[in-house]
Amino acid sequence: MSAPLALRVVEHEAQVFKRFWRGTLFGYVLNPLLYLAALGFGLGSLITENQGEVAGLPYVEFVAPGLMAAAAMQAAAADSLWPVMAGMKWIRWYHGMVATPLRPRDVYTGSVAWTAMRAGLGATVFLVVAALLGAIPSAWGVLAIPSAALTAAGFAAMLAAYAATQEVDLRFPLIMRLGILPLFLVSGTFFPIDQLPGWLQVCAWASPLWHGVELCRASTTGMLEAVDLAHLAFLVGFLWVGWLWGIRSFDARLTA
Amino acid sequence: MSALFLHVVERDFLAYKRMWLVFLSGFAEPVFFLLSIGVGVGELVGDVHVGGETVSYQAFVAPALLAVSAMNGAVFDTTFNFFFKYKYSKSFDAMLATPLGPTDVAMGELTWALLRGTIYSTAFFALLLAFGLVASPWAVLAVPVAMLIGFAFAGAGMAATTWMRSFVDFDYVGIVLIPLFLFSATFFPISEYPTGLQIVVRCTPLYQGVALERSLILGDVSWALLGHACYLAVMGVVGLWVAGRRLGRLLQP
Amino acid sequence: MSETPLIDARGLVKRFGDFTAVDHLDVQVQPGEAFGFLGPNGAGKTSTMRMIACVSQRDGGALSVLGMDPATEGSAIRARLGVVPQDDTLDLELTVRDNVLIYGRYFGLSRAETRRRADELLEFVQLTDRRDDRVDALSGGMRRRLTIARSLVNQPELVLLDEPTTGLDPQARHLVWERLYRLKRSGATLVLTTHYMDEAEQLCDRLVIMDGGRIVAEGSPRALIDRHSTRDVVELRFADEHAQHAALARLEQVGERREVLPDRVLVYTADGDADVERLTSDGPHPESLLVRRSTLEDVFLTLTGRSLEE
Numbered sequence: 075m076s077a078p079l080a081l082r083v084v085e086h087e088a089q090v091f092k093r094f095w096r097g098t099l100f101g102y103v104l105n106p107l108l109y110l111a112a113l114g115f116g117l118g119s120l121i122t123e124n125q126g127e128v129a130g131l132p133y134v135e136f137v138a139p140g141l142m143a144a145a146a147m148q149a150a151a152a153d154s155l156w157p158v159m160a161g162m163k164w165i166r167w168y169h170g171m172v173a174t175p176l177r178p179r180d181v182y183t184g185s186v187a188w189t190a191m192r193a194g195l196g197a198t199v200f201l202v203v204a205a206l207l208g209a210i211p212s213a214w215g216v217l218a219i220p221s222a223a224l225t226a227a228g229f230a231a232m233l234a235a236y237a238a239t240q241e242v243d244l245r246f247p248l249i250m251r252l253g254i255l256p257l258f259l260v261s262g263t264f265f266p267i268d269q270l271p272g273w274l275q276v277c278a279w280a281s282p283l284w285h286g287v288e289l290c291r292a293s294t295t296g297m298l299e300a301v302d303l304a305h306l307a308f309l310v311g312f313l314w315v316g317w318l319w320g321i322r323s324f325d326a327r328l329t330a
Numbered sequence: 331m332s333a334l335f336l337h338v339v340e341r342d343f344l345a346y347k348r349m350w351l352v353f354l355s356g357f358a359e360p361v362f363f364l365l366s367i368g369v370g371v372g373e374l375v376g377d378v379h380v381g382g383e384t385v386s387y388q389a390f391v392a393p394a395l396l397a398v399s400a401m402n403g404a405v406f407d408t409t410f411n412f413f414f415k416y417k418y419s420k421s422f423d424a425m426l427a428t429p430l431g432p433t434d435v436a437m438g439e440l441t442w443a444l445l446r447g448t449i450y451s452t453a454f455f456a457l458l459l460a461f462g463l464v465a466s467p468w469a470v471l472a473v474p475v476a477m478l479i480g481f482a483f484a485g486a487g488m489a490a491t492t493w494m495r496s497f498v499d500f501d502y503v504g505i506v507l508i509p510l511f512l513f514s515a516t517f518f519p520i521s522e523y524p525t526g527l528q529i530v531v532r533c534t535p536l537y538q539g540v541a542l543e544r545s546l547i548l549g550d551v552s553w554a555l556l557g558h559a560c561y562l563a564v565m566g567v568v569g570l571w572v573a574g575r576r577l578g579r580l581l582q583p
Numbered sequence: 584m585s586e587t588p589l590i591d592a593r594g595l596v597k598r599f600g601d602f603t604a605v606d607h608l609d610v611q612v613q614p615g616e617a618f619g620f621l622g623p624n625g626a627g628k629t630s631t632m633r634m635i636a637c638v639s640q641r642d643g644g645a646l647s648v649l650g651m652d653p654a655t656e657g658s659a660i661r662a663r664l665g666v667v668p669q670d671d672t673l674d675l676e677l678t679v680r681d682n683v684l685i686y687g688r689y690f691g692l693s694r695a696e697t698r699r700r701a702d703e704l705l706e707f708v709q710l711t712d713r714r715d716d717r718v719d720a721l722s723g724g725m726r727r728r729l730t731i732a733r734s735l736v737n738q739p740e741l742v743l744l745d746e747p748t749t750g751l752d753p754q755a756r757h758l759v760w761e762r763l764y765r766l767k768r769s770g771a772t773l774v775l776t777t778h779y780m781d782e783a784e785q786l787c788d789r790l791v792i793m794d795g796g797r798i799v800a801e802g803s804p805r806a807l808i809d810r811h812s813t814r815d816v817v818e819l820r821f822a823d824e825h826a827q828h829a830a831l832a833r834l835e836q837v838g839e840r841r842e843v844l845p846d847r848v849l850v851y852t853a854d855g856d857a858d859v860e861r862l863t864s865d866g867p868h869p870e871s872l873l874v875r876r877s878t879l880e881d882v883f884l885t886l887t888g889r890s891l892e893e
């Protein structure tokens with residue numbers, strides 16, 4: 075079973091984290107809080123003045139869970155591309171790990187788990203601050219923490235699996251700009267997806283981030299329904315597919 | 331100094347020839363923001379009042395995105411890219427073994443950053459024209475002003491880079507850029523802020539660029555714009571001066 | 584000497600903080616010469632080369648390169664130099680050929696001229712078939728050859744090579760040596776650093792041995808050996824320290840001088856074969872015994888009491 079071995083990888087990453095926590099704090103916490111201040115409160119007051127509520131919510135309550143899920147995705151994506159390349163090729167600490175009883179899949183599972191844990195930690199801090207600012211109306215909001223972590227895990231699994239197949243980081247900026255950024259902007263984060271033209275709406279359904287946003291939003295507003303199980307299932311499926319790919323691509327790369 | 335620094339630009343051009351897709355993707359960022367925040371969120375916002383006029387939210391946000399993209403491009407090229415080249419890739423070491431000196435290298439990289447930024451700005455501006463988001467003939471100055479914004483932030487970025495020790499320090503770049511991006515009257519008018527904060531925002535660099543671009547593109551022109559332009563010019567010159575003083579010793583220990 | 588030296592260093596000093604890496608160095612290199620710096624790690628070879636290449640400022644003394652002062656005319660000097668730094672500074676984002684091309688452009692050469700030179704030079708270092716590959720994909724030895732090719736793009740009068748063949752396999756080393764030899768015959772002045780005695784002996788007309796930032800000896804390889812060593816060396820290895828220790832008294836009676844190293848004993852002598860005969864006739868019994876000619880390694884050992892390659 076890979077879980078206990080993967081835990082050792084988590085331990086290693088946590089050691090490294092002591093030196094690099096600032097970047098994490100920024101990506102998972104500060105960044106979404108700044109967006110919340112600018113868009114939720116700044117732009118939100120303009121929206122409330124002009125149009126009233128969005129999807130039955132004050133704009134700040136609408137956008138806060140969206141930002142929580144989106145930040146989890148963005149930071150997890152960045153943390154799974156370049157760092158994996160560093161572990162494989164630039165600094166090669168993965169090679170050091172697999173020279174021990176750890177298998178490539180443990181290394182992979184461990185780093186995905188670690189990314190999800192950091193996302194969960196970041197989401198917790200964000201949630202507390204956002205709640206203090208009055209952007210989280212329901213106590214069910216705590217369920218948004220595992221939702222954000224699950225979203226992060228899915229993207230981390232997928233992108234780390236992909237990164238392990240790459241020789242150079244040439245395509246990484248493309249993924250961030252042409253993949254992650256559009257997802258960030260049109261997955262119901264900032265406005266309801268029923269505003270999108272029909273074909274784009276269909277795309278949004280396929281966006282894992284949209285499912286993550288919906289799950290987080292249902293939690294923070296306390297409006298959980300049966301359909302949220304479908305969102306949950308989608309995210310678990312996304313993670314599972316990514317993981318199946320990842321254990322293969324890490325095996326192929328680290329035993330080559 | 332001679333025109334040798336142009337060969338540094340030539341080198342970057344050669345390198346990017348193989349990465350044209352990455353080059354093109356740089357253009358996508360402001361477009362995505364325009365389409366999602368401008369159009370999508372715009373639908374929620376409705377119209378915005380600026381300078382006594384009422385404009386659509388897209389028309390309000392578009393000029394600001396032009397300024398933001400000029401800032402981001404210049405900062406990225408003069409911080410991450412510049413640092414990578416002088417610390418990790420050896421391309422600067424190679425240049426400095428030839429008649430090129432540190433000043434040529436810095437000038438060359440600056441020129442490249444501005445050139446690239448200008449290409450993006452021009453393309454984005456063309457898009458605004460096509461969307462009918464340009465309201466005034468003053469907008470012919472929009473691209474030159476984007477170059478000025480690029481110059482200001484490139485100077486500041488290069489100066490900041492001379493203090494960087496490792497990539498970890500670049501977290502600070504993000505910590506500065508994101509607030510500038512979000513709070514420089516980019517997404518909502520400065521009048522939404524309480525008076526105290528308004529004064530702070532008016533002092534920040536990106537605000538100068540946003541105010542310039544918005545006034546020119548929407549046709550709300552006044553002498554005050556010269557003040558914004560001076561701010562940016564001084565910022566660029568001071569940044570380059572500081573960078574110039576520190577870079578020589580850094581590149582040739 | 585009649586000609587003015589191409590490199591003239593007097594009392595040259597380089598400091599890093601409190602540490603003096605190059606300590607009052609005096610060196611003159613004449614046109615057409617192949618000149619070598621030989622020394623162990625940290626001797627100050629690279630620091631010296633970088634000052635000569637005008638990419639590092641001196642902290643004391645006088646230095647003139649090609650008759651000019653690097654402090655004020657660095658760019659003009661570099662225009663006439665070819666530099667092979669210790670660590671390759673190839674542009675990893677460019678192809679093999681583009682590396683040479685853009686390097687030529689840094690010297691202000693025309694595009695047509697650099698293209699012609701690039702193709703010639705890639706041929707010269709046998710990399711023509713790899714010209715469109717990314718530098719990333721080259722082996723270490725190929726990169727070294729590419730760096731050498733690139734350094735010649737401006738047809739330099741003076742070529743500075745910092746450990747040109749470190750890390751190369753014997754075949755690649757011989758190729759590089761052969762190319763450098765041709766370069767020298769074509770009239771270029773070569774200055775190189777190395778840890779390899781055979782390299783110094785093959786390539787250098789004259790060399791200095793550096794240690795701790797100072798010059799400890801200077802001359803042609805032959806002259807240095809004649810002056811600081813004997814013709815032959817007998818190397819003896821023993822089963823263990825005890826045996827070695829026991830044999831030392833006997834060894835005192837042969838040769839001119841002994842060096843006792845942790846793993847072997849060296850006996851310096853004018854006639855190795857005769858000594859071997861005397862030694863083998865009446866004990867001691869080494870595990871192995873070898874007679875060879877003195878090399879620069881022995882010169883270095885004599886002068887500093889330390890081995891050149893740590």
Ligand SMILES: Nc1ncnc2c1ncn2[C@@H]1O[C@H](COP(=O)(O)OP(=O)(O)OP(=O)(O)O)[C@@H](O)[C@H]1O
Pocket residue numbers: 583599604622623624625626627628629630631669
């Ligand atoms: N940039 C630097 N900062 C501080 N110390 C330095 C620097 N460069 C060199 N040194 C020190 O100066 C001394 C001489 O270094 P140098 O690189 O000149 O030696 P070298 O003879 O070329 O050695 P090697 O054979 O290992 O290349 C060393 O002790 C080194 O640690």
Ligand SMILES: [Mg+2]
Pocket residue numbers: 628629630669745
């Ligand atoms: Mg050296």
